[in-house]
Amino acid sequence: MAQVLSLTATLRATETHKASSKPLKLAKTSRETKTKIPIYNPRKGSDSSFNKTRKQNLEVSPHRAVSAVRLMRIELGGAFADLLNEKGKGSGDNEMGYVERTLGFRTRELEDRDLRLVTDIVGGTIRWRRYLDYLICSICHDDSTFRRMEPLLLQILRIGFYEIVKLDMPHYAVVDENVRLAKVALRPGAGNMVNGILRKLVLIKESNTLPLPKVEGDERAQARALAILYSHPVWMVRRWTKYIGQEEAIKLMTWNNSDPSFSLRANSRKGVSRTDLVMQLNSLKVPHELSLHLDDFVRIKTGMQIVIQAGLLKEGLCSVQDESAGMIVSVVDPQPGDRIIDCCAAPGGKTLYIASQLSGQGMVSAIDINKGRLRILKETAKLHQVDGVITTIHSDLRILAEKNPVKGDKVLLDAPCSGLGVLSKRADLRWNRKLEDMEQLKNLQDELLDAASILVNPGGVLIYSTCSIDPEENEERVASFLLRHPEFSVDPVDRYVPPDFVMERGFYSSNPVKHLLDGAFAARLVRAS
Numbered sequence: 001m002a003q004v005l006s007l008t009a010t011l012r013a014t015e016t017h018k019a020s021s022k023p024l025k026l027a028k029t030s031r032e033t034k035t036k037i038p039i040y041n042p043r044k045g046s047d048s049s050f051n052k053t054r055k056q057n058l059e060v061s062p063h064r065a066v067s068a069v070r071l072m073r074i075e076l077g078g079a080f081a082d083l084l085n086e087k088g089k090g091s092g093d094n095e096m097g098y099v100e101r102t103l104g105f106r107t108r109e110l111e112d113r114d115l116r117l118v119t120d121i122v123g124g125t126i127r128w129r130r131y132l133d134y135l136i137c138s139i140c141h142d143d144s145t146f147r148r149m150e151p152l153l154l155q156i157l158r159i160g161f162y163e164i165v166k167l168d169m170p171h172y173a174v175v176d177e178n179v180r181l182a183k184v185a186l187r188p189g190a191g192n193m194v195n196g197i198l199r200k201l202v203l204i205k206e207s208n209t210l211p212l213p214k215v216e217g218d219e220r221a222q223a224r225a226l227a228i229l230y231s232h233p234v235w236m237v238r239r240w241t242k243y244i245g246q247e248e249a250i251k252l253m254t255w256n257n258s259d260p261s262f263s264l265r266a267n268s269r270k271g272v273s274r275t276d277l278v279m280q281l282n283s284l285k286v287p288h289e290l291s292l293h294l295d296d297f298v299r300i301k302t303g304m305q306i307v308i309q310a311g312l313l314k315e316g317l318c319s320v321q322d323e324s325a326g327m328i329v330s331v332v333d334p335q336p337g338d339r340i341i342d343c344c345a346a347p348g349g350k351t352l353y354i355a356s357q358l359s360g361q362g363m364v365s366a367i368d369i370n371k372g373r374l375r376i377l378k379e380t381a382k383l384h385q386v387d388g389v390i391t392t393i394h395s396d397l398r399i400l401a402e403k404n405p406v407k408g409d410k411v412l413l414d415a416p417c418s419g420l421g422v423l424s425k426r427a428d429l430r431w432n433r434k435l436e437d438m439e440q441l442k443n444l445q446d447e448l449l450d451a452a453s454i455l456v457n458p459g460g461v462l463i464y465s466t467c468s469i470d471p472e473e474n475e476e477r478v479a480s481f482l483l484r485h486p487e488f489s490v491d492p493v494d495r496y497v498p499p500d501f502v503m504e505r506g507f508y509s510s511n512p513v514k515h516l517l518d519g520a521f522a523a524r525l526v527r528a529s
Contacts, residue, residue: 055105060184061177062107063117064159066095068181069102070122071155074428103152103185115305120259125155125162126427127257131231132161138211139200153190156182160198164205171202226250230257235435236420243471251513252469256423256430261301261516264288264318265326268296269356269385272317280317284310293498294326316383321349324421324510324520328465329353330496331508331522332412336361341408343397343452346373348380350414355386365406367393401451409460413452415445417466417473421512421519442472449481453488459529461491465508469519475507478523491524 095118100106110118125132136157137146149157160178163169175198183191204210213225223241227234230253240249266277274296281288286303300307304320312318329350334340334357345351345366355364368374374392381387393400397413400406418441419429449464456462464481466473482488492506503509508522 056107057105057184058108060105060107060181062096062110063114063121064156064177064181065099065103065107065185066110066114066118067121067125067159068152068155068185069099070095070118071125071158072102072151073098074122074126075151075155105184112305112309119305120167121159121162123259123427124166125158126431128162128166128231129158129431130233131228132158132165134213134228135161135165135201135210136197139197139204150186152185153182153193156185156194157197160194161201164198164201165210171205175199175202222246226253230254232256232430233433236430236433239435239470248513255512255516258424259301260424261299262304262320262425263291263297263299263323263326264307264312265294265321265353266296266298266318267316267356267384270316274298277312277318280310280312281307291323291326293323293501294330297321297323297326299323316380316385319349319352319384321353322422322425322518322520324515324517325350325467326353327497327501327508327510328412328414328463328520328522329357331465331493331524332410332463333496334358334362334364334410338362338410339365339408341365341367341406341411341452341455343367343411343413343448343455344369344415345392346370346377348373348377350412351377351390352381352384352386354412355381355389356384358386358389360388362389364390365393365408366390367395367397367400369394369396397448398451401454404454406455407457407460408455409457410463411452411456411460412463412465413448414465415448415473417441417445417468418470419467421467421469421510421521424512425518438470438472442477445473445477446480449477450484453481453485453527456527458527460527462488462525462527463522464525465520465522467518467520469509469511469521474509474521474523475503475505478507478525481525487528488525489528491526493522493524496524 095110096106133146136154137143140146156178160174163174164171175195178198179191179195182194213228215222215225215229219238219241223234223237226232226246226249227237230237230250232253237249237253240252244252264277266272266274274290277298278288278290281298281300281303284303284306286300286306288298288300291297291299307313313320332340332350332354334354336359338358339362340354342351342354342364346368348366351364351366358364366374366377368377371394374394378387378390378392381390393406418433418438419426420433423430445466449462452464453462464478468474478490482490490506492502493508494502494506497508501508501510501515508520510517510520512519
């Protein structure tokens with residue numbers, strides 16, 4: 001959710017990154033030792049004069065070279081799947097630097113169109129990775145060939161397959177440019193291999209005979225087939241089929257594979273109204289539509305790079321924040337004079353929105369275990385002109401609650417979660433999340449709920465929220481909490497959000513398929529006086 005001087009921080013301050021990076025905390029435990037991508041080294045037997053020309057190559061497609069390297073970095077844990085955490089045009093320099101260090105040469109500089117293509121290709125290739133790998137294996141007719149492929153060669157093939165199968169780009173250009181990349185970045189033999197595989201794919205696609213698994217057999221077999229067809233982990237397919245049925249699970253996976261839309265929140269504390277923001281977007285020729293649910297929000301499907309480069313985020317005129325997250329703040333219902341505690345605040349999107357609702361009266365105590373992110377939150381609060389009502393506290397909530405130095409009338413616990421509601425925006429998250437994470441997360445959520453409850457004044461409200469659509473992280477965590485804490489009871493959210501978002505038990509829930517927003521959940525729990 002946030003930054004001040006650099007756009008990286010501004011966008012971390014947005015709900016996009018709050019929803020995506022917070023859930024990854026536990027995933028880190030399974031990949032604590034991250035592999036470094038090797039710097040380019042000439043292959044044995046390669047021609048020395050050929051290597052001398054590698055410092056700059058103007059014939060290699062820049063967006064494909066950048067995409068291949070970025071995909072390698074993402075798979076090895078060193079990057080996000082989008083370019084929103086970069087400085088607009090400046091991100092091209094950063095990306096080309098990675099290309100030079102990894103491949104040993106630079107291409108021509110990235111233009112705006114190239115940056116958009118990188119975002120589209122990288123995001124799409126990651127989303128469809130399981131499906132693309134199935135096609136590659138099928139055409140190779142040999143699993144061992146696929147398993148032995150060096151990382152860069154595999155990424156080049158994935159890019160080519162995605163461009164041909166999903167983007168329907170001119171086949172001759174896709175084959176030619178990916179072959180050239182393989183020859184220059186690896187060796188001529190690799191280019192020949194890419195040429196043969198991509199040409200075979202073109203023939204199969206043009207004859208409409210792509211190899212696809214059939215959805216048949218028992219539950220496990222059907223889940224495996226669906227996991228390939230819609231490119232998700234098998235455990236997610238089985239979990240969603242269990243809870244919402246196969247038809248709805250397919251709709252959800254289709255949503256997750258679609259190009260995400262983003263919402264911008266006008267920064268009212270800086271004197272920017274939604275009307276002002278709309279005028280800015282009109283002047284930049286960025287297509288948009290008004291939020292149907294929140295007065296400060298505008299939704300955009302395309303044009304985020306234009307918004308970034310125009311400086312709207314860097315100047316604090318608006319923030320990137322999904323409407324589903326904005327409605328969680330509506331459930332908190334911040335009012336001038338309130339003393340509010342945000343228990344897992346960083347990087348700060350909801351904190352900033354809450355603070356903007358206080359009209360300079362009251363206080364938000366922002367607690368987080370990550371000192372660096374709290375620093376970013378403080379910087380962004382100054383940029384957004386809400387620093388006068390935000391106090392940051394660096395602490396583990398569970399330890400802080402034992403000391404009990406702060407109390408609040410409204411306590412928000414936006415808990416670390418699986419992030420299963422934001423898979424459309426975080427293309428790589430589906431591959432980082434494991435089934436084993438769910439039990440660890442539920443235990444952590446219970447511990448944090450118990451700790452947060454200590455900070456609630458008598459008669460006050462505890463708001464529990466996630467960016468997950470999984471009932472075990474949402475309704476079941478609330479039910480378990482209420483059994484342990486009979487002094488709390490459910491306060492229905494129907495006074496704070498539109499009826500379409502109110503669940504039977506009075507909780508807030510946004511459904512990606514139904515509402516075309518990120519998935520999110522919130523419950524208001526009132527402490528007895």
